[in-house]
Amino acid sequence: MPNLSPFVITIDGPAGVGKTTLAQKVAEALHIAYLDTGAMFRATALSLGSGAWDLPGEELAGRLSGLTFELDGSRLFRSGRLVGDEIRTEEAGMWASHLGTRLEVREFLKERQREIGARTPLVAEGRDMGTVVFPNAFRKFFLDADPRVRAERRATQLRQMGKEADVAAIEATLRARDHQDRTRAVAPLIPASDAVVIDTTSLDLDAVFARIMREIGRIAI
16 A cells, blocks of 8 residues: 555544644644644534534535645644634534544545645544554554543633533543444544554653654654
8 A cells, every 4th residue: 555645643542532732742843734633523514514414425425525624834724714713612523423424524534634644744633544544654643541531631621711611521422422433334433453552541641742752763854
């Protein structure tokens, strides 16, 4: 299989495990771009609206064809508009999870992600980066953690954004998303066979970051 990118590091894992912050730190340390593919799913879900995951295949594909994605540095744009905090809600996350069960959506976004990766070295984080989108990535990581711990981290993140957060409700949502993401027929959430798996339950951000950077080693970009 030919390489799909000049240089890609993938970080996969379930919601609330710290992928976003860690991927940003790794990208900054390596002076390369950062791609939040979960943001692409969330932005797509908000663009298409509630219930889009139940649309007939032809109609869904037609609506997807009107969307474009670009990466400027590490800033993600959907159809010319900067993707911002409007996607960072539990509802948007659940919509994205529902939409991710549709093959039309996964194929559409996979091609957009590969196009971005073919143009620039990057750290790509998501749920199937190492297994499906960039199977020949330079390094692959899979992060996991106890759902309760992830819920607490997510609640802290939401509060820092000035939003209310109920840990029990967030945990219930995370468990539902976990089940849907891990058991779906299309690109289920699983570690790549050659991924480094890191349980972050009892590790702080700095410890996980140090582990990832040790695994990557000294790299000349």
